[in-house]
Structures are given as C-alpha cells and as structure tokens.
Amino acid sequence: MGKSIVITSGKGGVGKTTTTANIGTGLAQIGRKVCLVDADIGLRNLDVVMGLENRIVYDLIDVVEGHCRVRSALIKDKRFDNLFLLPAAQTREKDAVNPEQMEKLITELKQEFDYVLVDCPAGIEQGFKNAIAGADLAIIVTTPEVSAVRDADRIIGLLEADELFEPQLIVNRIRPDMIRRGDMMTTDDMIDILAIKLLGIVPDDESIIVSTNKGEPAVLDKKSVSGQAFRNIVRRLEGASVPFLALEEENMVKRLMRFIGIGGKS
Amino acid sequence: MLEWLAKLFGTTESSKDRAKERLRLVLVQDRAILSPGLLEALKEDMIAVLSKYMEIDEEALEVNLDSSDDSVALVANIPVRSVRRKI
Amino acid sequence: MSKEACIIKGNKHGLSISIPREMDFAEVLSQLRTRLASAQEFFAGAAVYVSAADRDLEPEEKQQLAKTVEEFGLSITEPEADEAPAPAVESGKDEFKEDTLLLRRTIRSGQKIRYDGNVVVLGDVNPGAEIICSGDILVLGSLRGVAHAGCTGNVNASVFAFRLEPTQLRIANYISRSPDEKLPKPLGPELARVCDNVIQITAYQS
Numbered sequence: 001m002g003k004s005i006v007i008t009s010g011k012g013g014v015g016k017t018t019t020t021a022n023i024g025t026g027l028a029q030i031g032r033k034v035c036l037v038d039a040d041i042g043l044r045n046l047d048v049v050m051g052l053e054n055r056i057v058y059d060l061i062d063v064v065e066g067h068c069r070v071r072s073a074l075i076k077d078k079r080f081d082n083l084f085l086l087p088a089a090q091t092r093e094k095d096a097v098n099p100e101q102m103e104k105l106i107t108e109l110k111q112e113f114d115y116v117l118v119d120c121p122a123g124i125e126q127g128f129k130n131a132i133a134g135a136d137l138a139i140i141v142t143t144p145e146v147s148a149v150r151d152a153d154r155i156i157g158l159l160e161a162d163e164l165f166e167p168q169l170i171v172n173r174i175r176p177d178m179i180r181r182g183d184m185m186t187t188d189d190m191i192d193i194l195a196i197k198l199l200g201i202v203p204d205d206e207s208i209i210v211s212t213n214k215g216e217p218a219v220l221d222k223k224s225v226s227g228q229a230f231r232n233i234v235r236r237l238e239g240a241s242v243p244f245l246a247l248e249e250e251n252m253v254k255r256l257m258r259f260i261g262i263g264g265k266s
Numbered sequence: 267m268l269e270w271l272a273k274l275f276g277t278t279e280s281s282k283d284r285a286k287e288r289l290r291l292v293l294v295q296d297r298a299i300l301s302p303g304l305l306e307a308l309k310e311d312m313i314a315v316l317s318k319y320m321e322i323d324e325e326a327l328e329v330n331l332d333s334s335d336d337s338v339a340l341v342a343n344i345p346v347r348s349v350r351r352k353i
Numbered sequence: 354m355s356k357e358a359c360i361i362k363g364n365k366h367g368l369s370i371s372i373p374r375e376m377d378f379a380e381v382l383s384q385l386r387t388r389l390a391s392a393q394e395f396f397a398g399a400a401v402y403v404s405a406a407d408r409d410l411e412p413e414e415k416q417q418l419a420k421t422v423e424e425f426g427l428s429i430t431e432p433e434a435d436e437a438p439a440p441a442v443e444s445g446k447d448e449f450k451e452d453t454l455l456l457r458r459t460i461r462s463g464q465k466i467r468y469d470g471n472v473v474v475l476g477d478v479n480p481g482a483e484i485i486c487s488g489d490i491l492v493l494g495s496l497r498g499v500a501h502a503g504c505t506g507n508v509n510a511s512v513f514a515f516r517l518e519p520t521q522l523r524i525a526n527y528i529s530r531s532p533d534e535k536l537p538k539p540l541g542p543e544l545a546r547v548c549d550n551v552i553q554i555t556a557y558q559s
Binding site (some may be wrong): 042043044051054055056071078090091167173 | 426462463464465480481483499520521528530531533
C-alpha cells in the first residue's frame with residue numbers, strides 16, 4: 001500500500017504544479033512507482049509541465065464516471081517507466097467530481113503505486129476538497145510573501161478541520177540576495193509563524209521556467225539549484241535527514257562589515 | 267544623508283520585518299475569525315474563573331477581539347454585581 | 354515478411370491486436386514484440402484487446418501473449434461492451450450528416466465542440482481545445498488543440514488546417530499525436546487523412 005500526498009497552497013501561482021512534477025519525477029528517478037494526479041479540473045497544467053499533453057485520451061473525469069478504467073487513462077512518462085500521470089479534464093468543471101469519488105480513486109491508485117501525488121487547484125472550494133480527499137499527507141507550498149503565507153495558514157487550519165494533521169512546508173522562490181538585504185522573510189520567519197515542519201526550501205531559479213518551457217522537470221537537471229532542492233526534498237520524504245540548502249549565508253563583505261560593527265542586523 | 271546613516275547603522279526596520287509583523291497581526295485576526303465558537307468558550311471559561319472571586323453579570327458580559335492598525339487586543343467589559351467577602 | 358502479419362491497431366477502446374488464423378504462434382509473438390517495441394511510449398497505458406480471427410487460442414498461448422504484452426507495461430483486457438468510449442459521440446454508425454457548423458471565433462483551451470456533421474472554424478483552435486465531429490474538420494487558421502474527425506467511424510473523414518500543429522489528431526478510430534521533438538513549423542495548409550491504416554499528413558494542393 002502506497003502513500004498519497006496532496007500538494008496544496010491556497011494561493012495560486014506559488015508553484016504547486018511545478019513542485020508536484022519535480023517531486024514525482026524525483027521519486028521516480030530513485031525507483032519509486034509514482035502516480036501524479038492532476039486534480040485541477042478545468043485548468044489542467046501538470047500534463048504540460050511534464051511534457052505529456054499530446055498523449056491524453058482519457059482523463060480523471062472519464063475514470064470517475066466509469067467511461068474507462070484507471071489503467072487506460074494513466075499516461076506513462078517519457079523518461080521513466082515507473083512514473084504515470086492521471087490528467088485532469090480540461091473541458092469540465094470542478095463539481096464534475098466529488099470527494100467520495102476522489103477518495104475511492106486515490107485508494108485504488110495507492111494499491112498499485114508507492115506514491116500518489118495529487119496536484120491541488122488554488123482556492124479553498126470544491127476543487128480543494130476533492131484534492132485533499134484520500135490524502136495521507138499534505139505538503140503546503142508557499143512563497144516568502146505575506147499573502148502566500150497567510151493563505152498557507154488558512155489552508156493548514158482547513159486541513160486540520162478535515163483531520164489531515166502535520167502538513168509539511170515547502171518554501172518556494174527564495175531569493176538569497178533579498179534575504180541578505182533584509183527585504184525577504186526567511187524560512188525561519190515563516191516556520192516561526194506557521195509552526196509546521198519544514199520539508200524544503202527552493203530558490204527562485206530561472207531554470208524552472210526553462211524546464212517548464214521544455215516540459216522537463218528541473219529535478220533531472222544536475223546543474224540546476226532548484227533541481228538540487230527538489231532532490232533533497234525527495235530524500236527527506238523517503239526518510240533521510242538532509243541539511244537544508246545554505247541559501248541564506250552572508251557573503252564575505254557583509255560578514256566583514258558585521259565583524260567591524262557596521263551593517264547592523266542581518 | 268540621515269537615512270543613509272540610519273541604514274548603515276541598522277536602525278531602520280527592514281521590509282522583511284515589516285512583512286513578518288504584518289503577517290503576525292493578520293494571522294491573529296484570521297485565526298480568531300476562523301473559530302466563531304472560540305469567543306463563546308472563552309467567555310464561559312472567564313465566567314467560571316471570575317465567579318470564584320466576584321459575582322458578575324453574565325448577561326451583560328462582553329468579550330471582543332479588537333484590532334487596530336498595529337495591535338490586536340482582547341477587550342472585555344465585565345460588570346461586577348458584588349465582590350465576595352474574603353474568608 | 355509474409356503477407357500475413359500480426360496487426361496492432363489503435364481504436365477508441367485502446368489497442369487491438371489481430372492475430373491471423375494460419376500464423377505460427379512463435380512468429381506471432383516475435384512480430385508483436387517488434388511492433389510494441391517500436392512504439393512503446395505511444396502504446397503505454399492503453400488497454401489491449403486481442404482478436405484472434407476465428408482462431409481459438411490455447412490457454413497457454415493466451416498466457417504467453419499476456420506475458421509478452423506485459424513486458425511493455427501493458428495488459429490484456431477482455432472486451433467490454435459497457436466501456437463507453439469517451440471521444441466518440443455515438444458509435445457503430447457509418448453514415449454521417451452533411452450538416453456543417455461554422456464557427457467564426459477562436460476555440461480556446463477548455464472549450465469542446467461536438468457536432469454531428471462537419472466543422473469549419475474561421476479562427477484558431479488553441480491547445481487544450483477539442484473539436485469532435487462525425488464529418489470533416491476545416492480550420493482556417495492554426496489547429497493546435499485536439500481534433501477528432503469522423504468520430505462515428507468514418508475513416509474517410511479528413512482534417513484540414515492552414516497551420517496543422519495539433520496536440521493530437523484522431524480520425525475515426527485512428528489516433529496520432531505530435532512528436533516529442535520539435536518539428537519545423539508547417540509552411541502552408543495541410544491535410545490529414547487515413548492512408549494505409551495510419552493518419553498521414555500531406556501539404557494541401559488545390
């Protein structure tokens with residue numbers, strides 16, 4: 001029996017889909033059998049990020065409505081034989097499926113896969129309720145912005161109300177230079193406020209945009225910093241203890257300035 | 267020039283501190299709003315504790331979370347009927 | 354190769370493997386392997402149906418078939434009548450109406466046009482949009498979404514576009530998708546139709 005993880009955020013545009021694609025691909029890379037489920041009915045994107053958009057024949061709605069079996073809707077990844085995608089329907093709406101149907105589907109997938117990763121839509125309405133149904137664990141993605149952290153807090157509350165406890169946090173789009181200048185909240189600041197476990201920090205990285213353009217998750221790019229961050233997250237999910245990327249280190253000048261007593265707090 | 271000096275000596279508040287402070291406040295409000303039953307429960311607990319020391323007018327008791335620009339305060343208006351004699 | 358061959362066809366239910374009556378079973382397996390290997394990615398995840406053209410397969414042969422198919426991450430499914438095909442409007446109908454739907458707009462992501470007859474679009478069909486009809490599809494613009502012509506089984510249906518760059522093309526029971534590697538952009542109008550059991554795209558000449 002595998003484990004189902006929902007990747008959620010509340011706020012849109014913080015990187016849920018990219019995170020789902022990268023964690024999924026990363027887990028597949030180390031040999032786990034992974035199924036990615038796009039729960040964003042009507043606004044599907046995971047297929048494009050994975051570069052699998054031209055293979056879709058059936059989708060999640062076809063499965064829950066009984067038009068086809070799960071197996072015929074699953075799309076095998078180009079790169080890994082043990083990675084599959086269940087795409088969302090593009091021409092339907094969120095209420096075409098309900099939490100009970102989703103829970104049944106996820107439970108079925110868990111029989112066959114080590115990991116079932118569900119990409120949750122933004123918002124806290126029906127789509128969110130569908131996506132968290134059947135999840136064993138929740139990963140919350142946020143960015144170091146007041147609005148995103150506030151929404152993350154709201155989501156944590158809603159997850160608790162749904163008896164999904166101990167979510168883990170990924171802070172995305174960290175800008176070390178801005179942190180050094182004191183113009184961006186640090187992960188410590190956010191953990192301090194949200195009081196949940198930190199799963200990973202992902203730096204803001206141009207290679208993410210390039211990899212999305214190509215439909216190749218950055219986790220496969222050995223040279224990408226964010227790819228490294230996602231590989232670390234994958235190892236932590238697997239139970240390994242991996243130190244967090246040292247993104248917030250002071251540079252030499254700043255350190256020197258602090259040493260001689262100017263530059264104030266860092 | 268003064269600003270520059272202030273910056274150099276680190277006396278100005280950085281924008282991330284502003285962010286954190288604003289976030290802290292907004293979350294206190296959010297979380298309070300999130301649970302409508304919270305104030306009721308708090309009221310009952312307060313009555314229980316206060317009743318040990320004085321007789322209060324439970325009907326007229328008012329408890330509110332009051333938020334202004336830079337702080338959130340719990341404001342309680344508790345009319346006292348009589349104070350119990352110390353034994 | 355002999356005239357008789359093991360044929361793999363994609364249809365609305367998945368993949369169907371037809372096994373000729375007279376063929377040696379070892380030869381069937383080896384042909385199947387070569388064919389599946391040549392397009393493994395494309396077949397991935399599809400349901401597989403075996404039709405053995407009046408030939409009674411021994412249980413052992415069935416097992417061997419299942420094993421071969423499994424090597425490619427597929428599994429054999431017994432044909433099921435109630436498994437309704439999603440892309441088709443109505444199946445088992447050869448004739449189609451000659452009515453034509455004219456759309457004077459761009460069809461955008463999330464929009465799905467279903468029509469019993471021909472569809473003409475005076476605009477583009479964007480990625481994420483779908484056009485499904487029983488007749489021909491003509492796009493006087495760019496076709497970048499999914500197009501399914503002849504969805505009720507008309508193999509003579511065709512898809513025409515000024516710029517034919519679809520995510521996926523389906524004609525009757527045939528499916529083809531755009532290749533993963535980048536292709537040079539089509540320079541002019543192109544026409545897709547079924548020839549020799551595959552969807553072929555040719556430059557359009559008036």
